[in-house]
Amino acid sequence: MNSPQHPVIIIGAGQSGLAAARSARAHGLHPLVLEASEHRSGSWSRYYDSLHVFSPARYSAMPGLPFPGDPDRYPHRDEVVSYLETYADRLDDVEIRTGTKVTDVATDGLGFTVHTADGERLSAAGVVVASGSFGNPHRPALPGAETFDGVLTHVADYQNPEPYAGERVVVVGGGNSAIQIAHELAEKSTVTLARLSPPVFVPQVRHGHDLHHYLEVTGFDHFPGVWLGLMSSAPLVLDTGEYQAAYEAGRLDQRPTFSSLERDEVVWADGRREHVDSVILATGYRPDVGYLSRLGALDENGRPRHAGGISTTTPGLVYLGLEGQRSFASNTLRGVSRDADEVMPALAAYSRDAFSAIGL
Incomplete structure (x- = not known):
């Protein structure tokens, strides 16, 4: 050349x-x-x-x-x-x-x-x-965040559940990362998923084929991203069935997102207050x-x-x-x-x- x-x-x-x-x-x-x-x-x-x-x-x-x-x-x-x-x-x-x-x-x-x-x-x-x-990482403004005495971090800084063992943790979000991290944290911590809207679980495998087989053969992989936004406004979560089962059985605690943070507490939408050690933002x-x-x-x-x-x-x-x-x-x-x-x-x-x- x-x-x-x-x-x-x-x-x-x-x-x-x-x-x-x-x-x-x-x-x-x-x-x-x-x-x-x-x-x-x-x-x-x-x-x-x-x-x-x-x-x-x-x-x-x-x-x-x-x-x-x-x-x-x-x-x-x-x-x-x-x-x-x-x-x-x-x-x-x-x-x-x-x-x-x-x-x-x-x-x-x-x-x-x-x-x-x-x-x-x-x-x-x-x-x-x-x-x-x-x-x-997107860190949305949270009312009262400046007063929060606990640890407020983003999933970009998360590595594994070990530092959160025994803690009360709230994960903010409803997409793949939020669901997966909340699920694995639940093995060692008391965790709640705080979300704006319920997630939509998409089966990872259908009729013996991974979802990506269908994305390829149907051409869905070529869909303009904006079309997907028009078709579904809720977070999409790829799932083999494990996450949806835990979510629906209540093993993965979830609530509408809190209204504010105050010192070492979250104030939930219904006015209840609860001590929290860590809040992890899975907000994209x-x-x-x-x-x-x-x-x-x-x-x-x-x-x-x-x-x-x-x-x-x-x-x-x-x-x-x-x-x-x-x-x-x-x-x-x-x-x-x-x-x-x-x-x-x-x-x-x-x-x-x-x-x-x-x-x-």
Whole structure:
């Protein structure tokens, strides 16, 4: 290949960043990948200890590298870390710098300058934002939180039930993480799930096939994320039956979310007060893209302005791994590479200065 003439910087080396690097090379680009952590697997190594992928191994692979082992098992967090590290090893002629946190991205209208925490200034013809959301946990304002004497934390900081043994714990949320963490905490703690609306349990296996078989054969994986929001506003929880059974039998205590926190108590919606040691927020994440704030690429809520991953404010800027970016599967191992192949042709054309080449 020719020496790099049109460098592209990819921010993030998790599944989205690695998918972007593969697609960039396929389009003749020469990417530099910058990863804030020390791992070429993004945030996977920081997820909670018991986490398994929701999709079987056969549906969790990225292009060019099957997931090893039994294709019907649900890989553990550490297996995904190993898989992504191997994937990074096999990306020919791609430089991945770990321990390199991006703090700011600027443009002069022709190219980009990417600033890092160690003071480096890197030039690029195009930028791929693939930094995910784990670094930006959503912590909703809770009445009285400033007075709470207990431990108020987010699931991003949760690893396992051991630190909570014997405690009274409230988990706030109703999605997969909230249900799973509340369920495993219940083995060692007294736990209540505080939710806005009852979760909708989706069977993991139907008629002998994992759900992801049907997502593939029906094409549901290609549904635009916005359609799913229109079809169901309640949290969806993938379940082999264990969680729903515990929920319906009352073994997993659940209540409408509390109205406030006061010192060492929660005040429930019905006015009852109860001592609580810890409150864990399983309230999701927001895109971790604060480094774009000066670029004018974000809306008033700090979310990227884009259409299918293409910036609507800044030519040469694209996104990967946003929830619902192009489809139901956009921010998953199985779906992000499709999105990478969708946004990369536009970025390749821009990086090659297509405008000037045709006299514009």
